[in-house]
Amino acid sequence: MRLMQIRTEEGGRAVVATVGSAKDQRSYIVPGYTTIYDLARAAIAAKSGIVSLVEAAGEGAAVDRAALLASGRVLGPIDHPDPAHLLITGTGLTHLGSASARDAMHKTAAVAEETLTDSMKMFRMGIEGGKPAAGKVGVQPEWFFKGDGALLVGPGEPLTAPSFAQDGGEEPEVAGIYIISDDGLPFRIGFALANEFSDHVMERVNYLYLAHSKLRECSVGPELLVGPLPDDVRGRSRILRNNQVIFDEPFLSGEANMSHTLENLEHHHFKYDFFRRPGQIHVHTYGTATLSVAFGIKTEPGDVFEIESEVFGLPLRNALAFAPEETVTVTAL
The missing domain is CATH 3.90.850.10 (Fumarylacetoacetase-like, C-terminal domain)
Structure with missing residues (x-):
């Protein structure tokens, strides 16, 4: 699993997860989290791995990572x-x-x-x-x-x-x-x-x-x-x-x-x-x-x-x- 932080179209923030193989991968918004910092702290508090926490959150809207990067909306x-x-x-x-x-x-x-x-x-x-x-x-x-x-x-x-x-x-x-x-x-x-x-x-x-x-x-x-x-x-x-x-x-x-x-x-x-x-x-x-x-x-x-x-x-x-x-x-x- 790979994670990104992005700016939303509304000016907020979101976390994006990418899962699957190179030929069959999908990227989506992780519901309930706006920063990887908060996601990591939540994983520690839950005594859970980040992957498990992301999977439990479900899948939000699908996104195009390359388009997000080209638009300047990808954060560190x-x-x-x-x-x-x-x-x-x-x-x-x-x-x-x-x-x-x-x-x-x-x-x-x-x-x-x-x-x-x-x-x-x-x-x-x-x-x-x-x-x-x-x-x-x-x-x-x-x-x-x-x-x-x-x-x-x-x-x-x-x-x-x-x-x-x-x-x-x-x-x-x-x-x-x-x-x-x-x-x-x-x-x-x-x-x-x-x-x-x-x-x-x-x-x-x-x-x-x-x-x-x-x-x-x-x-x-x-x-x-x-x-x-x-x-x-x-x-x-x-x-x-x-x-x-x-x-x-x-x-x-x-x-x-x-x-x-x-x-x-x-x-x-x-x-x-x-x-x-x-x-x-x-x-x-x-x-x-x-x-x-x-x-x-x-x-x-x-x-x-x-x-x-x-x-x-x-x-x-x-x-x-x-x-x-x-x-x-x-x-x-």
């Missing part, structure tokens, strides 16, 4: 009544990449420890300890903070880099969407496509600039997959300039293509009690191995990022924009 698949209580975070160096990249990694792993970069050391730690035996805790991944719900933009909306940014680059990823119950327990609502928008030029100046490079908007959706994530997720990441494709490469995700299990990534995020405050929403991106900047692409304002995978239904599209320059001064009180 998660939000919070108070954006400050939605946290956007992520992990890096978690994906194996292509066969050639893996081969290069294996060769490098034989090099003396002191010659490895910090990034390669972290990557190798994940290879060796990111998938622990059942009941064990694996090595912690690289982790970063992006922002709160104010930086989460919906499908079709521009991803706006600050005026001082040196780059506006896409990162095609899968994000886990989580909610914290009233008694402080994390629940996974589902998974969505994500564009974990970053400044790769700034990051490459020095790895200690990673934190700066990640403080950017990001986008998720349009649809949220409820249930397990397939082990092998395959999709494509594209950039269009003046309606012409200038970049088109496959991206891989899912545990078969990762050096960490999802369970391990989740453990090392939610082990902090600060991330288990009642009512919080978490959008946690899992990383990627496909970046256009690695292919020599320099993005420009107006470029359109397109990320798609059959697993997630509709594609995620966002145009690149840059904010106007502004001067910020601090006033002493």
Whole structure:
């Protein structure tokens, strides 16, 4: 089952469910719910899975998902009544990449420890300890903070880099969407496509600039997959300039293509009690191995990022924009 949030023709909100196989799927309004946040809280209160709750609600009016997306009425698949209580975070160096990249990694792993970069050391730690035996805790991944719900933009909306940014680059990823119950327990609502928008030029100046490079908007959706994530997720990441494709490469995700299990990534995020405050929403991106900047692409304002995978239904599209320059001064009180 996949879920979407939409604006209705009357200006309200609704939740849309899509069920069935690719050849025989149907999409309809879920009666009784206007947000996925409310649906998730209701599922926790009922001690029920979301699928069971949606099925119990019955089927409302049928909808055309593609037409809704084209009309601009599709919202992001998660939000919070108070954006400050939605946290956007992520992990890096978690994906194996292509066969050639893996081969290069294996060769490098034989090099003396002191010659490895910090990034390669972290990557190798994940290879060796990111998938622990059942009941064990694996090595912690690289982790970063992006922002709160104010930086989460919906499908079709521009991803706006600050005026001082040196780059506006896409990162095609899968994000886990989580909610914290009233008694402080994390629940996974589902998974969505994500564009974990970053400044790769700034990051490459020095790895200690990673934190700066990640403080950017990001986008998720349009649809949220409820249930397990397939082990092998395959999709494509594209950039269009003046309606012409200038970049088109496959991206891989899912545990078969990762050096960490999802369970391990989740453990090392939610082990902090600060991330288990009642009512919080978490959008946690899992990383990627496909970046256009690695292919020599320099993005420009107006470029359109397109990320798609059959697993997630509709594609995620966002145009690149840059904010106007502004001067910020601090006033002493």
